[in-house]
Amino acid sequence: MAISAKLLGDDEYIVVSTRTHWKALIFPVFLLLVLAAGGGFLAAVIPDGNLQTPARIAIGVVALLVLIVFAAKPFLNWFFSTYTLTNRRLITRHGILTRTGRDIPLMRINDVSYEHGIIDRLLGCGTLQIESAGERGQVVLPDVPHVEHMHLQMSDLLFGGPEGKPGDGILDDEAPPEHQRRREPRPTSEEPDSQTLFSSDDNEGR
Numbered sequence: 001m002a003i004s005a006k007l008l009g010d011d012e013y014i015v016v017s018t019r020t021h022w023k024a025l026i027f028p029v030f031l032l033l034v035l036a037a038g039g040g041f042l043a044a045v046i047p048d049g050n051l052q053t054p055a056r057i058a059i060g061v062v063a064l065l066v067l068i069v070f071a072a073k074p075f076l077n078w079f080f081s082t083y084t085l086t087n088r089r090l091i092t093r094h095g096i097l098t099r100t101g102r103d104i105p106l107m108r109i110n111d112v113s114y115e116h117g118i119i120d121r122l123l124g125c126g127t128l129q130i131e132s133a134g135e136r137g138q139v140v141l142p143d144v145p146h147v148e149h150m151h152l153q154m155s156d157l158l159f160g161g162p163e164g165k166p167g168d169g170i171l172d173d174e175a176p177p178e179h180q181r182r183r184e185p186r187p188t189s190e191e192p193d194s195q196t197l198f199s200s201d202d203n204e205g206r
Helices: 022-045 052-080 118-123 147-159 200-205
Strands: 014-019 082-086 089-094 100-105 109-115 125-132 138-145
Touching: 014 138, 014 147, 022 052, 022 138, 052 089, 082 147, 109 147, 118 125, 125 147, 138 147
Parallel strands: none
Antiparallel strands: 014 082, 082 089, 089 100, 109 125, 125 138
């Protein structure tokens, strides 16, 4: 499920890696049960005769085609779709034969939020919304399992953990984005040099 370690950079490690929520499999499993029951019933009620065997074969072929289109494909899409969060980037992978992927550096993410309705709360999933400083702007990741945990992990990496330390989303040798830079307070006044506290006249009078 996780991406290969060969695809990770130096000092990069996986924080969270998951597939989309298993609710995507509810319909394929339900369809499989319906096809098995319906196909078995139709095959059993076909009367004896020369057409019994061809009819049963036709029922099996139709059921198999429906299963491939409406059940097997959603299952494979679920199996090969992954969300991976490292300490450097967010990685998404989709597709069965033609694979598509996107990597979003954490240092380009401006905001991360999530939402989940009543059904999603019962199932333990939700939608993660990411605002990035790129051309596409907003990235929406639907059906993320334990979306609150994913949101917390990303927030810690982006904006620092509960101890107030900087997150790992910025490399040590990289300059942080403008909106994440900490501005040092300017000194209100400069203390005079200890060597100039006394004038030359005072030294000569001594």
